[in-house]
Amino acid sequence: MVDRIGVVGYGYWGSKHVRVLGGLPDVAVTVIDSNADRLAEAGRVHPGAEVECDLESALPDLDAVVIAAPPRAHCGLSLLAIEAGKGVLVEKPLAMTVPDAELMVERAAGKGVCLMVGHTFEYNAAVWKLKEIVDSGELGRILYIDTARLDLGRYQRDCNVIWDLAPHDISIISYLLGEMPTRTEVWAQGHVGRDLADVAYVQMTFERSDVQSYSHVSWLDPRKVRRITVVGERKMAVYNDLSDNERIRVYDIGVDVPDPDDVHALPVSYRNGDIVSPYVQFTEPLAVQDAHFVNCLRSGRRPDTPGERGLDVVRVLASTDKAPEALTVSVRRGMKTVS
Ligand SMILES: NC(=O)c1ccc[n+]([C@@H]2O[C@H](COP(=O)([O-])OP(=O)(O)OC[C@H]3O[C@@H](n4cnc5c(N)ncnc54)[C@H](O)[C@@H]3O)[C@@H](O)[C@H]2O)c1
Incomplete structure (x- = not known):
């Protein structure tokens, strides 16, 4: 079975997620970016990837979401995905405020979906x-x-x-x-x-x-x-x-x-x-991290860096x-x- 993962934000870091996810077995990638130039670039570099300009319209076809948009957008985008019952990997920092991070952790637990933070190191x-x-x-x-x-x-x-x-x-x-x-x-x-x-x-x-x-x-x-x-x-x-x-x-x-x-x-x-x-x-840490995310989605295993770990770092x-x-x-x- 192929999992379709949406990567939100095809910037400096999101483009790396698209590359490593695209290399994982049985994973298909949809690139989501609100900037038309970035989407065009994604389509040129990854002709096999689907592209969308907003997460909401892409969500019905996705199994999970990676959020690599700027930090202020993390909470809102994650909540959209969580509400739709999709597992989410959010780039660091998990959110820009403690209440936002708490809400993300609480909603993911309520929905029973995987929330993982991208603490690559x-x-x-x-x-x-x-x-x-x-x-x-x-x-x-x-x-x-x-x-x-x-x-x-x-x-x-x-x-x-x-x-x-x-x-x-x-x-x-x-x-x-x-x-x-x-x-x-x-x-x-x-x-x-x-x-x-x-x-x-x-x-x-x-x-x-x-x-x-x-x-x-x-x-x-x-x-x-x-x-x-x-x-x-x-x-x-x-x-x-x-x-x-x-x-x-x-x-x-x-x-x-x-x-x-x-x-x-x-x-x-x-x-x-x-x-x-x-x-x-040497193994590329981002590839290890994203493979772990996919493994957690498929096995139901709790991630090594769950949302709670992201919340701890946001508190600091x-x-x-x-x-x-x-x-x-x-x-x-x-x-x-x-x-
Ligand atoms: N783990 C790491 O080592 C590492 C390294 C660099 C960046 N990051 C993290 O990755 C995230 C992205 O950073 P970056 O440097 O790639 O930023 P960036 O500015 O290069 O790219 C962000 C992209 O998101 C898009 N975007 C913004 N809002 C959006 C929305 N609502 N919907 C869809 N697309 C949207 C922008 O058009 C842009 O293409 C940040 O959270 C950053 O902290 C992590």
């Missing part, structure tokens, strides 16, 4: 390997996690850089530690246009693990950086998503504090050892907003408890 073999390393205890007690997600662009129109890029870091760090943060602190500023923050630092507190994380996200940086650094008491690990063959490196280095009674000792001593890069088989994102209007405030420094 939770389908990434390098992130799985990093978690394996953290869980094995090889790094020792985790002291802190630092992340950098920087580039020149892609500026978004309807959300700031935190809502655009930090969902990845919140998802990765909380996945690694197995818990959600309870507190966030934010420094953010808009430098270009000045109405939306384009550079931000988000600090998160993970109480149970007693770990602080520091995430730098930016649309205004000369270099593309995608880096996660996990610093443990014994070793440190760095995951560089841009590396072809050494995406993870484990550094056998560290700092020891000498005997406090030794008045002649240096403040710390340094340990230096091997740097090891474990083999990580919302805590970085000092006030609802903060998305349009250019300079702010806020400290919030995640509730």
